[in-house]
Amino acid sequence: MSTIINPKPPAVAPAEPEAAAHHVGKVRSHPSQNEGLIFEHSIPGKRGMELPPLDVPAVDPVAALGAEFTRDSVEGFPEVSEIEVIRHFTRLSTWNYAIDLGMYPLGSCTMKYNPRVNEFVARLEGLATEHPSQPAELSQGCLRILYDLQKCLLSITGMDAVTLQPAAGAQGELTGLLMIRAYLESQGNARKKVLIPDSAHGTNPASVVIAGYEVQNIKSNASGQIDTDHLREFVTDDVAALMITNPSTIGIFEQRIAEIAAILHERGALLYMDGANMNALAGVTRPGDFGVDVMHLNLHKTFSTPHGGGGPGAGPVMIKKILEPFLPTPVVVQKPDGSYALDHNRPQSIGRVRAFAGNFGVLLRALAYTLAYGPGIRQATEDAVLNANYIRKNLEKYFDLPYDLPSMHEVVFSDARQKAKGVNTMDIAKRLIDYGFHPYTTAFPLIVPGAMMIEPTESESREECDLFIDAMRSIAAEADANPEIVKTAPHSTRVGRLDETTAARKPILRWKPA
Amino acid sequence: MRYLPKSPSERQEMLAAIGAPSIDELFKSIPEKFRLTAPLTLPGPLSENEIIQYFKARAEENAKGYTSFLGAGVYSHLRSVVADALLQRGEFLTSYTPYQAEFAQGTLTAIFEFQTLMCQITGQEVANASMYDGSTALTEAVLMAERLTDRDYVLVARSVHPEYRQVLHTYAKNLGLHVEEVGFTSSGQIDRAALTPEKLAKAAAIVVQSPNFFGVLEDLAPLAEAAHAHGALLVDTITEAVSLGIVRPPSDADIVAMEGQAFGIPPSYGGPYVGVIATRDKFVRQMPGRLAGQTNDAEGNRGFVLTLATREQHIRREKATSNICTNEALYALAATIHLCLIGKEGIREQALQNLAKARFARTELEKIPGVRAKFSGRTFNEFTLEFPRSVKLINHELLKEKIVGPYSLGLHYPELTKNAVICVTETTSRAEIERFAAAVRKILEKPL
Numbered sequence: 001m002s003t004i005i006n007p008k009p010p011a012v013a014p015a016e017p018e019a020a021a022h023h024v025g026k027v028r029s030h031p032s033q034n035e036g037l038i039f040e041h042s043i044p045g046k047r048g049m050e051l052p053p054l055d056v057p058a059v060d061p062v063a064a065l066g067a068e069f070t071r072d073s074v075e076g077f078p079e080v081s082e083i084e085v086i087r088h089f090t091r092l093s094t095w096n097y098a099i100d101l102g103m104y105p106l107g108s109c110t111m112k113y114n115p116r117v118n119e120f121v122a123r124l125e126g127l128a129t130e131h132p133s134q135p136a137e138l139s140q141g142c143l144r145i146l147y148d149l150q151k152c153l154l155s156i157t158g159m160d161a162v163t164l165q166p167a168a169g170a171q172g173e174l175t176g177l178l179m180i181r182a183y184l185e186s187q188g189n190a191r192k193k194v195l196i197p198d199s200a201h202g203t204n205p206a207s208v209v210i211a212g213y214e215v216q217n218i219k220s221n222a223s224g225q226i227d228t229d230h231l232r233e234f235v236t237d238d239v240a241a242l243m244i245t246n247p248s249t250i251g252i253f254e255q256r257i258a259e260i261a262a263i264l265h266e267r268g269a270l271l272y273m274d275g276a277n278m279n280a281l282a283g284v285t286r287p288g289d290f291g292v293d294v295m296h297l298n299l300h301k302t303f304s305t306p307h308g309g310g311g312p313g314a315g316p317v318m319i320k321k322i323l324e325p326f327l328p329t330p331v332v333v334q335k336p337d338g339s340y341a342l343d344h345n346r347p348q349s350i351g352r353v354r355a356f357a358g359n360f361g362v363l364l365r366a367l368a369y370t371l372a373y374g375p376g377i378r379q380a381t382e383d384a385v386l387n388a389n390y391i392r393k394n395l396e397k398y399f400d401l402p403y404d405l406p407s408m409h410e411v412v413f414s415d416a417r418q419k420a421k422g423v424n425t426m427d428i429a430k431r432l433i434d435y436g437f438h439p440y441t442t443a444f445p446l447i448v449p450g451a452m453m454i455e456p457t458e459s460e461s462r463e464e465c466d467l468f469i470d471a472m473r474s475i476a477a478e479a480d481a482n483p484e485i486v487k488t489a490p491h492s493t494r495v496g497r498l499d500e501t502t503a504a505r506k507p508i509l510r511w512k513p514a
Numbered sequence: 515m516r517y518l519p520k521s522p523s524e525r526q527e528m529l530a531a532i533g534a535p536s537i538d539e540l541f542k543s544i545p546e547k548f549r550l551t552a553p554l555t556l557p558g559p560l561s562e563n564e565i566i567q568y569f570k571a572r573a574e575e576n577a578k579g580y581t582s583f584l585g586a587g588v589y590s591h592l593r594s595v596v597a598d599a600l601l602q603r604g605e606f607l608t609s610y611t612p613y614q615a616e617f618a619q620g621t622l623t624a625i626f627e628f629q630t631l632m633c634q635i636t637g638q639e640v641a642n643a644s645m646y647d648g649s650t651a652l653t654e655a656v657l658m659a660e661r662l663t664d665r666d667y668v669l670v671a672r673s674v675h676p677e678y679r680q681v682l683h684t685y686a687k688n689l690g691l692h693v694e695e696v697g698f699t700s701s702g703q704i705d706r707a708a709l710t711p712e713k714l715a716k717a718a719a720i721v722v723q724s725p726n727f728f729g730v731l732e733d734l735a736p737l738a739e740a741a742h743a744h745g746a747l748l749v750d751t752i753t754e755a756v757s758l759g760i761v762r763p764p765s766d767a768d769i770v771a772m773e774g775q776a777f778g779i780p781p782s783y784g785g786p787y788v789g790v791i792a793t794r795d796k797f798v799r800q801m802p803g804r805l806a807g808q809t810n811d812a813e814g815n816r817g818f819v820l821t822l823a824t825r826e827q828h829i830r831r832e833k834a835t836s837n838i839c840t841n842e843a844l845y846a847l848a849a850t851i852h853l854c855l856i857g858k859e860g861i862r863e864q865a866l867q868n869l870a871k872a873r874f875a876r877t878e879l880e881k882i883p884g885v886r887a888k889f890s891g892r893t894f895n896e897f898t899l900e901f902p903r904s905v906k907l908i909n910h911e912l913l914k915e916k917i918v919g920p921y922s923l924g925l926h927y928p929e930l931t932k933n934a935v936i937c938v939t940e941t942t943s944r945a946e947i948e949r950f951a952a953a954v955r956k957i958l959e960k961p962l
Binding site: 037038039042044045046047048049050051052054055056057058059061064065066068069070071073074075076077078079080082085086088089090092093094095096097098099100101104106109111113114115117119120121122123124125126127128129130131132133134135137138139140141142144145148152155156167168169170171173174178181201202203205206207208209210211212215252253255257258281283284285286289290298300306307308309310311312313328350351352353354355356357358359360361362364368370371372373374375376377378379380382383385386387389390393394405406408429430433438439444458459460461462464490493494495496497498499500502503504507508509510511 | 515516517518519520524525527528529531532533534537540541542543544545548549550553554555556557558559560562564565566568569570571572573574575576577578580582584586587588590592594596598600602603604605606607608609610611612614615616617618619620621623624625626627629630631633634635639640641643644646647648649650675677678680681683684685687688689690731733735758759760761762763780781782783784785786798804805806807808809810811812813815816817818819821822823824826827828829830831832834836837838839840841842843844845847851852853854855856857858859860861862863864866867869870871873874892894909913918921940943944947
């Protein structure tokens with residue numbers, strides 16, 4: 001086994017007790033496993049890209065800029081040929097897992113198929129080549145793409161207006177909160193606090209602080225939902241908003257969502273919905289209909305734009321009419337003559353949150369995804385929920401289910417049963433790697449000790465779900481009979497568990513010549 | 515539907531296994547009155563071919579076939595098909611943030627290389643795994659300076675990109691951060707006389723851009739000296755990163771906030787690009803964003819992990835250094851591959867070509883009666899010219915010649931309505947420059 005792309009084990013292969021003693025060593029025979037850093041390949045005099053000859057007179061940089069403004073060369077920059085660059089990055093790529101290789105059941109991350117046609121259209125001449133400051137009359141195609149996406153997102157969410165500018169979900173949160181603040185200020189009092197359930201993503205409280213509010217954490221009730229009586233006590237005239245994730249991070253729909261909205265609205269506060277879990281709702285229900293005032297979407301989750309190893313994203317924010325004057329500038333509008341423009345003249349705007357027109361290339365891909373489904377997007381939602389429930393049904397005899405409420409697009413188990421043998425959620429996650437799957441999300445949400453958060457998405461076939469179920473059952477058996485093999489996993493990757501403590505204590509954050 | 519890998523009968527079998535009579539059963543936790551009964555109003559469904567036709571039609575409605583002299587934060591530079599081919603490998607494109615290090619060594623190794631390249635080119639000691647873009651990188655750099663100095667006032671040059679300043683104002687407003695803008699002199703550089711000791715003594719940082727929005731290089735060493743003498747920091751932002759192939763690196767600055775779009779990333783109507791923050795080792799714990807670090811496994815094999823995460827929102831929540839989570843990893847990879855290809859010799863040659871072409875264009879344009887350089891400072895591939903007429907009118911006429919004219923400064927600098935920033939890169943041919951100069955001459959010769 002010299003690569004990380006292991007053949008899947010046969011269906012439900014119970015662990016052999018002998019396997020515990022068998023140490024799987026790292027195989028290093030293939031060159032791709034031994035690839036060094038690009039700097040270690042560098043030899044002076046090589047290059048991987050050439051420029052056309054200069055067609056104007058050359059300029060002496062020291063004469064043109066002065067010695068104090070010039071440098072001789074970029075010390076340390078690599079000197080390698082084209083084929084070496086190809087091999088280097090191709091070899092590195094084989095050390096990654098990816099959606100294109102198999103199921104990536106990371107709860108809360110919605111790792112779905114990233115359609116290839118989206119990549120193709122994003123690269124078209126006339127789209128990839130356009131400058132954001134070129135005149136609107138020469139940008140009608142780009143502006144129409146943005147406008148069409150806006151209409152689609154409003155239809156899916158049931159909201160009234162939208163900005164596409166935020167570069168990611170967290171920036172969308174901040175943008176939404178700034179609009180809430182501007183709206184409340186226009187009503188005479190910006191208020192002081194934003195309420196956040198203890199099950200929320202970490203970006204929620206971090207964004208609240210940048211918006212100039214205090215975070216007030218509120219506890220979930222025994223079923224992982226918001227306790228409305230408890231909420232009533234907290235919603236004072238100091239509260240600007242509640243930030244809620246729905247379905248919550250344990251994959252359960254907030255059944256009293258309308259009552260929650262009413263409690264806030266009675267006291268003049270607003271309801272913010274983190275749309276991270278919109279993959280459970282698209283085409284089935286609309287946040288605009290159940291009382292949400294502001295929400296953001298993660299287009300790199302629900303709308304299939306690739307995660308690319310951590311980004312880019314896009315975090316559009318959808319709002320109700322009352323917040324429209326406060327949208328960031330510029331706003332994409334359609335003029336009476338049918339043409340499109342960027343409207344900068346918005347005196348009550350919160351301002352700009354990012355230069356230019358947002359992550360256009362991401363927005364474009366999200367539109368391509370939406371056009372592929374049309375109203376059929378409901379089928380994707382149904383399949384995502386079907387997969388999560390199928391996995392739940394097939395694993396609930398093997399793993400502890402802390403909240404026994406109906407699951408939507410993801411299911412959260414805990415490691416409570418395996419803990420007895422000293423095996424925790426991270427161990428099981430790492431062992432999944434040996435079975436050819438990416439780990440699920442570990443240790444989140446914080447309200448579930450030893451959480452195992454599984455989100456299959458609609459992109460998994462029944463066959464892939466069955467293989468995952470088999471793998472999880474097999475690991476449960478191993479944890480019982482043979483915990484060591486789980487605790488020391490992964491055994492099949494190029495490197496074993498890495499020493500994160502030393503990495504943080506003595507940080508090495510760049511390569512230096514020996 | 516082609517993206518969904520299930521047959522109708524498989525769906526029925528899976529429902530039966532769950533014990534649900536129908537798919538609606540699985541949505542019963544949503545109150546009935548909120549469940550949609552009719553399909554959404556959306557265009558589509560479209561086949562792959564129809565999607566391509568829709569986007570090709572949009573591309574035709576843009577500036578195809580025009581020659582552009584716009585820079586102002588977004589640059590047209592040579593890109594290699596090699597970088598794009600590698601970027602589209604599914605193992606990079608469709609992988610997640612590398613939290614599970616053993617299964618993401620490809621991404622982590624590439625981030626480590628990106629951090630190294632950014633240190634080498636900026637002359638700084640540590641760089642992060644990326645920010646959204648240059649504008650948000652600058653804002654985060656300023657917030658970092660605020661934390662490092664415990665001061666809530668910054669001096670920002672008006673010659674910093676206007677949209678970057680707008681983003682900073684949006685963030686600063688609710689954080690009790692006071693932003694004072696500082697004017698420019700006839701050189702086009704920040705007005706150092708306005709940086710009085712009284713102001714510097716309470717400032718977290720002086721914030722400049724170099725080359726600045728007018729294309730002029732700032733003199734960083736005396737600015738750093740002035741800042742440091744009063745306990746303030748120097749923050750330098752860079753929008754045209756190719757300049758660093760020949761321009762002295764900003765090692766005098768304490769924090770560098772850079773836009774990396776110039777490193778082989780297409781303009782794409784404003785994004786996605788890649789922001790960078792680079793700084794001194796001693797400031798690393800106040801940095802925002804992800805960092806990859808080197809470590810070993812139990813057998814002593816070198817590997818890389820995300821590290822120093824106690825700065826970040828998923829660990830520290832409201833006490834984090836920033837709310838950033840998703841970054842621009844794929845475009846950090848694009849910049850990394852591009853820089854490996856162009857290499858040490860190539861980046862210098864590219865920068866020299868930009869310098870020479872811009873110098874040629876400037877000379878050609880200055881030959882036109884009434885056209886003159888606005889600022890006396892040194893420039894790289896952008897420069898500001900004053901025209902005898904409003905730039906808006908000139909640009910309108912240029913469109914008829916299929917030329918997208920230079921960036922008109924009037925919108926953000928009311929005193930500079932007759933001034934424009936011209937950008938010329940290695941992708942602009944001599945013939946295009948000559949055609950542009952001839953067109954401007956013809957327009958200006960026409961009576962008003």
